[in-house]
Amino acid sequence: MNNQIETEAFIQGVISAIQSVSGIGPVALHEPEFDGNEWEYVKECIDSNFVSSVGKYVDKFERSLEEYTGSKHAIAVSNGTSALHISLLLAGVGQGDEVLVPALTFVATANAIVYCGAEPHFVDSEVDSLGIDPEKLRAYLQSSTSLIDGHCRNRISGKVIRAMVPMHTFGHPSRIRELLEVCKEFKITMVEDAAESLGSYYSNQHTGTFGLLGTLSFNGNKTITTGGGGAILTNNSDLAKQAKHLTTTAKVPHKWRYVHDEIGYNYRLPNLNAALGCAQLENIEFKVIRKRRLFELYQEAFESIRGISILREPTGSRSNYWLQSIILDPQMASTRNQILDRSNGMGLSTRPVWDLLSTLKPYKDFPSMDLTQADDLVNRVINIPSSPQLAVVKNEA
């Protein structure tokens, strides 16, 4: 910025534009909304005593997710992290492997890789979708890996790059078909992280259904919530069966015996939480419509402010606009922290994207490609209040 007064005017303009849509605050970044059958279903759980591992809502939630996403199978689990952990295991990720993952994502993805005994290998993102850049990744893999015995090997570490975990950032679909081509070319298995993109489609196909396995999250800040919860999606019936088995302590079915045939996990979604999910899922289209409307409202509000834009869904896709994002022009990047401090200080919840995983203490020594674009995005993207309720208020005003 040329001087302090212009900077101050810019920051004030950004905050006013947010407030013109969200109200003056305090306002949350993303608040759930329970305006359907949530009470009824949850009360039925309590009244019937089925709140835990037995009960009809887990099945019902899984079948509803299958219907909504078009995935052949959905397996409800305790959260998005456990969904990723089990999906990676089922994709064959194990001790000594590497897994390609955006440096620009939530830490859970890298954690899940480490739980499998493998290492994250960080890759760069692109501006349009905030997802992995397929062309840049292809060039990198061409120059840094070799196909040996049918496996993609990192020439430096000598390790097998077993899987790729693309993520649909803030609900905006990555260029998933191009990424699938890269996977195919380099013999890498795709586990698709759709934690943020329930309700988002790429070429009319739901995100999370392109990879061998896909994952969803229903954390409290997501488009729909079960309190805490997640799901694994797959079209492979054998993997679906294994996913159910592994997430429920690997118990072999028997009327009374307790036999477990492998090392399993306690990752099941309680019936109580699934009940909430069933009610939430009934209203998801209504929520997504309002979240898409909210994008338009923000776009109007920011139209007259120079040096900033609102992130729009990539061409050929339909985004759920989970978190609305403003992108500062490069010359305005220096105002990021002031906008964040000022807005949060007045109760207007905003947040930057995550610190790049490759910069975090537990991950700074893992392999990485050049991350110029991701690094640039960290300094320029800010999420602003995104609850679907905000669009209703505006419409009714």
Next chain:
Amino acid sequence: MNNQIETEAFIQGVISAIQSVSGIGPVALHEPEFDGNEWEYVKECIDSNFVSSVGKYVDKFERSLEEYTGSKHAIAVSNGTSALHISLLLAGVGQGDEVLVPALTFVATANAIVYCGAEPHFVDSEVDSLGIDPEKLRAYLQSSTSLIDGHCRNRISGKVIRAMVPMHTFGHPSRIRELLEVCKEFKITMVEDAAESLGSYYSNQHTGTFGLLGTLSFNGNKTITTGGGGAILTNNSDLAKQAKHLTTTAKVPHKWRYVHDEIGYNYRLPNLNAALGCAQLENIEFKVIRKRRLFELYQEAFESIRGISILREPTGSRSNYWLQSIILDPQMASTRNQILDRSNGMGLSTRPVWDLLSTLKPYKDFPSMDLTQADDLVNRVINIPSSPQLAVVKNEA
């Protein structure tokens, strides 16, 4: 048994005795009961939109658990397995270590050890408490381990035996003070698995508060339930802080930045589930009193049947009698499967103890001491319907 007619009469007698207390069925092994503020608290979560990681019930539940157990700290988590996993990590269990664990316990305990990169080392149980036999264990450790550089080393594997995980089976307290002596003598850290023993005391001290860390479970079949949930107990404030940090993705507190300083886990208990737990915990004493009364009712019902007894709390302890257990005299052990088949076939839920972990496919090659007693118990112990509601029905009849 001398002949088929006597066997048949015995089996019929056992089933009739169960039914004289539980009713003719169908009846569950253990059903939760929601007769307090459950609906009020859960409804408040839904009405206030706080169902997930933010909300007052997680804090309230943790403080209530501290008050009830007398533990300085309680950290609510997603289930008993995750509580064990994190407790073992905090006890320093890691790659290449061994951990002493009863062969006679639920598989989750061994799984949690493997999640840490360590190996379970199976130990025998005693008849009175169904817990680890301290004298037999001491003799075993004397003959098979050496103290080298302050660590207990398995002479055969050469590995460090880092921790012991005693478990209070079916709510009956193990001889925990004697086990603590063994730990002290052999420089082994105790992580106390109190998953089944909320409401059980040894020498007037709550189980789960003797070890460096203790764990609880609130699964649907437990004395109180949160749908799915667990907790870590500890008197060490530094470990408590680390437990909270590790179970909530190791995020460093900041108003808007996303920095994680170690590899963490998503093991938090959602506020919705904690709300259920708060209401359940308010009524726990009432539940335990009825479960203790149920023991007396079964004892009366089985008084006249020879060849069988009801497991009674060990001397000097107060058991929550989570699962009532009948023990067949050795000469009646051959009737176990028939009793289980017959009762379950008629909707009267019964179950044997777990197959010994040392016999399960994923665990059969791990180190083990002689397991004669545990092996004998597997063939003779049967759990019978244990819901506190059963005692009320009887009282009111």
